[in-house]
Amino acid sequence: MRTTMDLAGRWTWTVDTDGRSPVPDLAVPLVGRAIEAQVPGAIHLDLLAADLIPDPLVDQNENEVSWVSRCDWRLGRTFAAALGAERIDLVLDGVDTVASVAVNGRTVGSTRNMHRSFRFDITAVTAETNTVDVRFTSAYTEAEHWERVLGARPSAYPQPFAFIRKMASSFGWDWGPTLPGCGLWREVRVETWSTARIAAVRPLVAVYEETGILTAHIDLERTGSGATLPLHLEVEIAGQAVHAEVPPGEDSATVVVAVPDVRRWYPRGLGEPHLYPVAVSLWSGKEQLDEHCTRVGFRTVAVDRAPDAQGTPFVVTVNGRPLFVKGVNWIPESVFPGAVTADRVRTRLVQAAEANVNLVRVWGGGVHESDAFYDACDELGLLVWQDFLFACAAYPEEEPIRSEVLAEARENVVRLSSHPSLAIWNGNNENLWMRLDKDWAAQPGGELTWGERYYLEWLPELLRQLDPTRPYTEGSPWSGSWAHDPNDTDHQTFHSWDAWNEDDYTVYRDSSPRFVSEFGWQGAAAWRTLRDAITDPELRVDADNVRHHQKAIDGHAKLARNLARHLPPTSDFDRWHLQTQWMQVEAVRTGVLHWRASWPRTTGIIVWQLNDLWPVTSWSAIDSAGRCKPLYFALRDSYAPRVLTIEPGDGALELCVVNDDEEAWDTTAYLARRGLDGVTAAQWSHPLSVPPRSVTRVVLPSAVAEPSDPGAEFLVATVDEERALWHFAPPGEARRHGTPLEATVTAVTGGLDIGVRSDHLARDVLVQPDRIHPAATVDRGFTTVLPGETEIFRVRAPEPLDPASAQAAFVVASLRDTIDPD
Template sequence: MKHTQDLGGTWNLRGIGVDLPAAVPGCVHTDLLAAGRIPDPFLDDNELAVAWVGRQDWTYSRDLTWDGPECDRVDLVFEGLDTVARIELDGTVVGSTRNMHRAYRFDITALLSAGSAGPAGSQSAGVGGSRALSVHFTSAYTEAERVRDLLGDRPNAYPEPFQFIRKMAASFGWDWGPTLVTAGIWRPVRLEGWSTARLATVRPLGTYDRESGKLDLTADVERTRDRALRARVLIDDREIAVLDIPAGETGVRTELDVPGVTPWNPIGYGDPQLYMLTVVLTAVDDDTELDRYQQLTGFRTVHIDRSPDETGTRFVVHVNDQPVLVKGVNWIPDDIFPSRMTRERYELRLRQAADAGVNLIRVWGGGLYEDRAFYELCDELGLLVWQDFLFACACYPEEEPIRSEVVAEARDNVTRLSPHPSLITWNGNNENLWLYEASGWNNEPGGDLTWGPGYYLDLLPAVVAELDPTRPYQAGSPWSGSWEHEPNSPDHQTMHSWEVWNREDYLNYRDTTPRFVAEFGWQAPPAWTTLRDAVSDEPLLPDSPGVLHHQKAEDGNGKLARGLEPHFPAPASTEAWHYLTQLNQVRAVRTGIEHWRSHWPHTGGTIVWQLNDLWPVTSWAAIDGAGRFKPLYFALRSVYAGRGLTIQPRDGGHVVAVLNDHASPWTGELRIEHRDAGGAVLAVSVTPVTTAARSVALTPIDEVEAAFVVATLGDARAFHFIGDPTPDAGLTVTAEVVPGGLDVRLHATGLARDILLQPDRIHPEAVVDQGFVTLLPGESTVLHVRAPVDLDAASIKSPWVVTDLASALQGNL
């Protein structure tokens, strides 16, 4: 039986002028923070004050003793080293690494056995003396610059050499992230002792064929002895196969029928049914258990319809032969120091996504192949996963020493993630095929060198075809399917919509109906308390130094201001700027999603940029860097709901689009009201409607002179404001103390547009259950504010705790 010994815990960290205790898993920055040796890099411009950390070399060390039984072999196993490392045991080099995205295994049996008492000539490792284990990290800059100088510089989107090292690219900064270049033992490390043989890899590919599961199973073994082996395969303790591995063979592959299983389904399409897969490796001659693999997995079939039609090329995801409207978010690493991530934190963030109506998470290519916990939680929640290979926004060299690392990394991670039914597609890169010509990289110095298409169009699809033929591969995002079309064509497959935000107003989302929108978004600052905790500027202004340091997008604040201009007067205060930019973010994303969703299945779905942040920053995120919801989060919950209404321009007029992403028809009476600027009803029509399952139905709106239109069907409601009426809302706000917080009642005697309660202004840990709310005359609603401490009902009267649009514009706060 295999024996493991965890080597996590307290190590020692040494650098120039540094010698202190360190935590493993971890990284140099978090160890220095814990020791008080560097300031918080999230505060003000401290990011710059700690830049030296990424430029230094570091050494982690500890004593090591094998405490397990005598084994044929003992391996030193690192699940993740960041990034360029040399591993030594008692001064002897065990191995070296140059890739953050791979796991490493080193045979240290002989080194453990040296000098220990044992049978003459024994090559096995038993309990022996202490050994000195050291892991020496070379600065990622040193390695990246060495490779850059060796292969020639190449263009990228940011002034850092991230494409010359296989490391999380976002460590080097992005247009939403700081430059904090990490080093360390960032994932678990252990000793593994084993004899005769072990399961080196198990690759289960589960599919579903109408009434039965199919399991394509590959098991590779590593040996120390040439004995006949046997692998028992069980599903939920039910034996489905016994596989013989003759002496001398290094593995087995088989295809198995698995009757009686229920398919795994994404959110909204059934249960995400999972089964425990167990593979037990034994020796045939004495039935000794040598190793055991266990992993929850599922059975489902996925394909992407990329067939041509009269307007271009489709992009519609199908799971178990059902077309799925993708309601997605882009995921970046949830912490700039990824070693701080825990299963609990992954679960919190992913449940928040699911609760917002999201059914797909795209793991973006400048980040990570995430921890096992991430994919297990997506499996459990029914969240689909689109996984980028880790290439983003740059020309990547295709020569050595990078190429072999890319191959090994791809093979490692395709194998590692293969059990997860939530994973439905592999994507070759983020924006590289598009930007090569669109950004003029081909005409810049180094643009004539290799730049990555050999990876995306040849190498990576070959790896996927060999190791994971059950999942569709995409060459890139965006990608039109071939060089016959511009890579970011709206008519062919996936598109990134960034002209809006960068140069155009959000109403221009309505100018295109792409086949699939894999990225789009609009910026807003984080929650007020998140901003104040990160920026000590006095006075705090939209363009004060700390605020600008926490705005990483090129001309980001300029774009925010230009985005407000068509819709609102210039904000009169920082608080008004904060409120209006949050509102503009909501309106922009809502405009895009509702427009594109009304064109389903022509438009196969949307993936908002982005769900989360990894530090406090003005960005496109729905959840800010402190984990607080921005109002966009609640807007996603509305626009990604299974059923909803939206009022859209069509053919010179307007229609109500009834959006039904349910398995059953939606039947009811559609009420359309035309109202004046004060909210008084001018005209009403009531129409019986039935919208088929998984479809959209359009109902024309009569043209009546009015200030705005309200459409209602059941509990769903949509507004269309023809002008921009902001009369006095006649808003009354009262609060009742209840267990766990406050119930805040809003009542309007007039039209109260875009009422926002900011719970963090009451208490830093307070939360609320709604974002922007609009009330018609005479309407009321209750917002539920909850906190871990008792709250004062009078706190809701503080400035900017509860705000409506008219008050924000008129300065009545």
């Protein structure tokens, strides 16, 4: 039976003075010094733990530690091996990135790809006590070498990330720092085995009426003695076992199992995500040699792209049922992914599920995520859109890049094949679009290969061989062919970035793309997150350290320009902080609700982005400390199964009633035009019967939709428990009043309840729990308090809270506080 020895834990770093890279000046004092390491992990984290570098995520320390990425490093440890097995393998599930591996002074293998695992036969070099030595070459040394050899190519960023198979965003992005490191970032172990082992299991599923079909493709590896032996496989699922004989010399088999009366796996909103355990065992006679355990879910998944009168749709269907995709884009949880725990991943995905998300897109500038990520998605009913790892650059198609790309793709397609959550494979992020939009062909290097064959030939062919059960799209965005612009609103997927970069968020209402696979708006991280990352005595909008935690090109200027369209400028950090978070909510909510109301023309939205990998002003809904920004709650509410939105139509306002439930929504809509003091100027009611999974639009009569005084009136629509508001005037032009908010703070078990009341309309009230306690949370974001009503904000913390702490400045604030200085 195969046995495993875990090599995670304590290792030791040293500077590699014999490596390919010159030793940086700042590394010279470390030459000859042993530095404690933690595996899985990363060099920067271990240097930080040893107090040899400042925290790279604080202030501008990112620049101070740049030498670390230019240095070659050695990582080693000793281990005792159990001798006597026919084979002893050293298995490295993740090596970041270019390294040679030696055991007892003898080189056993080399790596040049962060996105692959490696298995090295160390049988001939192993003793009772052994040393393993991994020598890392600087990612810059490797990438810049191949950039010179193969030729520089166009890219959205200046770093050479396209020339090395490493997490692209570790070289910096418009939301992330430039900290390409090295290390063993996933599990490391020694495996001993004899005769044969299970090398890979690729379980694919199909469903025919009420019967599930599991087709398990199983690859084996044999030792010399096992080559001439007959072997036996057993696949067990749903209480039944199917056996297969593997003749001598053969190293693969396919086992098919039918599961009658199958319970299907459904994503959130369509049903339960039922899973079936699968056990695959390998035998020689009566001796069990190996076992592989996994889970599958029986479902069909497809994308309907049949042309229609409006162009080309992109409708995701599961088990034959179309669904509106309510998605989020996922980036790596840390710039040092070896530090990300399974618990942290699951926490973030639970947050997504609780925000009514039904799909998570794993973006192509990151990594193929951990098994824990996909396991959690399986259990939570979250569909996964999985990018192949290409983003925002022209990628060489020559060797050695090509072989590494195809090897990593093959391995990960097999690795992820069991997960029912995995619904869509995507060839790349924005590369097909940028080829035209940025006119790459006319730029230096534009005549060279740029990745087209990966997306249009090699990857789809690999999927046809290994996983024909899932749909593939060549890119995001992609219109389906070169006959249309890759980012055509009428054809398939669309990225909406002109609003953020150039226009105003109100332009979201000007079009209804078929499927919005990226759009977003920036907002600052939670106050405590930024306060912990910036050591300035006082936070100032124009401070260098504050600006350093904004990576978008002209990001602060774009924020200022966009804010100026709606709010008066401010130099006060606390007001600016609130303004950015308010505008992020307004912008994203405007887009989401408009496009949800555009069903069935628009069939999905994937908001950029769910999470962050360092403390930054960015497009995220949850910051790097795990704190929910107000956007998170806006997503939760906007992605609810039933929502209302008031939309401007052709010369009139329309009430759009979105029903994403299985049941019809038979009810009555009540609308009222009211003054800021709550007095009703006009009201109207209308019966509704909204079919399942549909949208009903109702043109509002002028009596309620046309104000007599836009600055002093607002419109409220109520349908059962749902509410929508329409403000006739932008915040800067609305009539203001001097009525203060009335906040009542009550200590309760687990925290505080903060009741907020106002005699006049209190637009967009926010409670910032991290200003009370670093670990405090709240149950809602910006909430408009109608005249005379009280809204309760539930603040919870791991220890008792002093009610007086809620009286601190900006703990309770409203939109008015972002406008008025007093």
